[in-house]
Amino acid sequence: MNVMDTRATSAMLYLDGVHVSFDGFHAINNLSLALEPGEMRAIIGPNGAGKTTMMDIITGKTKPDEGTVLFDGTVDLTRLDETRIAELGIGRKFQKPTVFESQTVQDNLLLALNVDHSVRGTLFWRGSKAESERIDKVLETIRLTDARNRLAGSLSHGQKQWLEIGMLLAQDPKVLLVDEPVAGMTDVETHLTAELLKEINKNHTIMVVEHDMTFVRELGVKVTCLHEGTVLAEGSIDQVSSNERVVEVYLGR
Amino acid sequence: MTPHILTRSLDRAATAFILIVAAVGVLIPLSNLLLPQGSMFQVPTYLVALWGKYVCYAILALSIDLIWGYCGILSLGHGAFFALGGYAMGMYLMRQIGSRGVYGNPILPDFMVFLNWDKLPWYWYGFDKFAFAALMVLLVPGLLAFCFGWLAFRSRVTGVYLSIITQAMTYALLLAFFRNDFGFGGNNGLTDFKDILGFNVQAEGTRAALFLLSCLALIIGFLICRTIVTSKLGKVLIAVRDAESRTRFLGYRVESYKLFVFTLSACMAGVAGALYVPQVGIINPSEFAPANSIEAVIWVAVGGRGTLIGAALGAVVVNYAKTFFTSGPLAPYWLFMLGALFILVTLLLPKGIVGTFNSWWETSKATNGSPDADSAAREDGVGAPNPAE
Ligand SMILES: Nc1ncnc2c1ncn2[C@@H]1O[C@H](COP(=O)(O)OP(=O)(O)OP(=O)(O)O)[C@@H](O)[C@H]1O
Ligand SMILES: [Mg+2]
Numbered sequence: 307m308n309v310m311d312t313r314a315t316s317a318m319l320y321l322d323g324v325h326v327s328f329d330g331f332h333a334i335n336n337l338s339l340a341l342e343p344g345e346m347r348a349i350i351g352p353n354g355a356g357k358t359t360m361m362d363i364i365t366g367k368t369k370p371d372e373g374t375v376l377f378d379g380t381v382d383l384t385r386l387d388e389t390r391i392a393e394l395g396i397g398r399k400f401q402k403p404t405v406f407e408s409q410t411v412q413d414n415l416l417l418a419l420n421v422d423h424s425v426r427g428t429l430f431w432r433g434s435k436a437e438s439e440r441i442d443k444v445l446e447t448i449r450l451t452d453a454r455n456r457l458a459g460s461l462s463h464g465q466k467q468w469l470e471i472g473m474l475l476a477q478d479p480k481v482l483l484v485d486e487p488v489a490g491m492t493d494v495e496t497h498l499t500a501e502l503l504k505e506i507n508k509n510h511t512i513m514v515v516e517h518d519m520t521f522v523r524e525l526g527v528k529v530t531c532l533h534e535g536t537v538l539a540e541g542s543i544d545q546v547s548s549n550e551r552v553v554e555v556y557l558g559r
Numbered sequence: 560m561t562p563h564i565l566t567r568s569l570d571r572a573a574t575a576f577i578l579i580v581a582a583v584g585v586l587i588p589l590s591n592l593l594l595p596q597g598s599m600f601q602v603p604t605y606l607v608a609l610w611g612k613y614v615c616y617a618i619l620a621l622s623i624d625l626i627w628g629y630c631g632i633l634s635l636g637h638g639a640f641f642a643l644g645g646y647a648m649g650m651y652l653m654r655q656i657g658s659r660g661v662y663g664n665p666i667l668p669d670f671m672v673f674l675n676w677d678k679l680p681w682y683w684y685g686f687d688k689f690a691f692a693a694l695m696v697l698l699v700p701g702l703l704a705f706c707f708g709w710l711a712f713r714s715r716v717t718g719v720y721l722s723i724i725t726q727a728m729t730y731a732l733l734l735a736f737f738r739n740d741f742g743f744g745g746n747n748g749l750t751d752f753k754d755i756l757g758f759n760v761q762a763e764g765t766r767a768a769l770f771l772l773s774c775l776a777l778i779i780g781f782l783i784c785r786t787i788v789t790s791k792l793g794k795v796l797i798a799v800r801d802a803e804s805r806t807r808f809l810g811y812r813v814e815s816y817k818l819f820v821f822t823l824s825a826c827m828a829g830v831a832g833a834l835y836v837p838q839v840g841i842i843n844p845s846e847f848a849p850a851n852s853i854e855a856v857i858w859v860a861v862g863g864r865g866t867l868i869g870a871a872l873g874a875v876v877v878n879y880a881k882t883f884f885t886s887g888p889l890a891p892y893w894l895f896m897l898g899a900l901f902i903l904v905t906l907l908l909p910k911g912i913v914g915t916f917n918s919w920w921e922t923s924k925a926t927n928g929s930p931d932a933d934s935a936a937r938e939d940g941v942g943a944p945n946p947a948e
Contacts, residue, residue, distance in 0.1 A: 417791075417794055429790050477809060
């Protein structure tokens, strides 16, 4: 239990007093948020609220001007670069699905596997049975088994979203940051995605940004509403959606 | 190298390419040496040297394709690595002249005597030994590329900015090598070579051997590149080419990958330059001219970026055309024709000769209903680079 002494917080992901401005525009303002280990958190908020920027900060793409960002209570993420943060176990799905378009679906997953990422390791890499079994399993989960040899660029928008979620599964990080996973999906696909995230949440911490309220409701987890780079409300979906300020922000004043 | 990564690299096209280069490498010298002069099938010595030059260009093109076609690094300064390898070889050849120079100085090359230098500069030490010079052929371009790449890739200089600084690099070297006091023969460069490893560089036998060696180097270079692009490393390179930042978020250290291929590619370019110099008999600062590097990139674009074979083919085709046109009445217009060729290829054949052929082959196979066409075409997972980039 002496581990607790060195930990600043029990949270898996801990943001406190974070500020970011782009050329004088304050995209993130005194943002504080904590994700407990094993938690799934839904983040909502109007366009430009700073949701994606928050993920940029956590993954090292954007450096905050001030504030604390801790991973696992001990690691200061503001000092690390994207590669290092990914290695620590923070995976990300981008708002605009970003897959390797000129490579096959299964190669996309192969690239995402959390195995040796060194130049040497990849040069002398030879596939193992364990690896291909993992890829098969992910392909099945994301329903792309039949498309495994297709180029990722030829997939539909929804399939790309799933492939990117599959890449997260292959990466098997401790924390998953999922930015708008159901944009461009049909209702059925949206439902399946919610099921999938709930399944993944059984042994991963997840932060998911989404505008689709039915989806957020289906997840049935704690919701944080961001507005102008700061937390406006936090609680269950019913609490948040009945919050006066949230209604005001969404309906426009 | 363990065999699995080598065998994986040899598909049908790659094997055919190697066999053709090997056949050319053996048959041209044999016909030159064994058949009677003037016979229809005898390749004259000047052509052996000319084709030897093309083969060296093909190696340079290969080295560019490895970084540009597969990793998206558009170097417009690769001619510099080629020239540095050439100079390293030239320095060895200069020191082999010994007292046979015009001034008869046993140690100092003629141009140093002419400049009234009384002793050999330190950086010329060791170049009387072939092994040392051969090491420098790899080391000098490799080290420069490593330092350059380390600075550029770590600060995430990419795209056009990287291309511009590579141009600046080769231009800076051009200016430096032009200076007499830099110690590499200034404007005139290094020339009047006598022998290499004890053989007369002008002799038919030596030329034939150099040609064969160039073909061998092309095969080895090709095998190295194929091994890389068909390994998982190759998939990472393509990932970097297509979505660099995404690759970082998967936990790959992109700058290490870039540094590795960039340095390797510079070493290959250096070898190409080293084989080139004894065959053309001279190396001078004009080899550093920024336009040379751009021309080499055009060869790759014409042949097919990201196909390796195409790069080699492009180098030969464009240079053959260059020889053909610049020896005729159209000579003054060659640069315009090269420019026009580049524009035409970009517009009409954005994938280059080999890239276009590959797509045509894939579609025709697919329409013929071959069930494994889809997977066979993509077994190495190498899609063509996006021409819009
Ligand atoms: N690199 C940047 N440079 C300048 N401004 C930026 C940058 N990144 C984000 N912004 C601005 O910061 C604000 C927050 O953007 P962000 O993308 O985080 O919003 P979001 O909550 O993800 O919105 P959406 O729901 O539309 O995705 C926006 O006004 C955006 O224009
Ligand atoms: Mg966003």
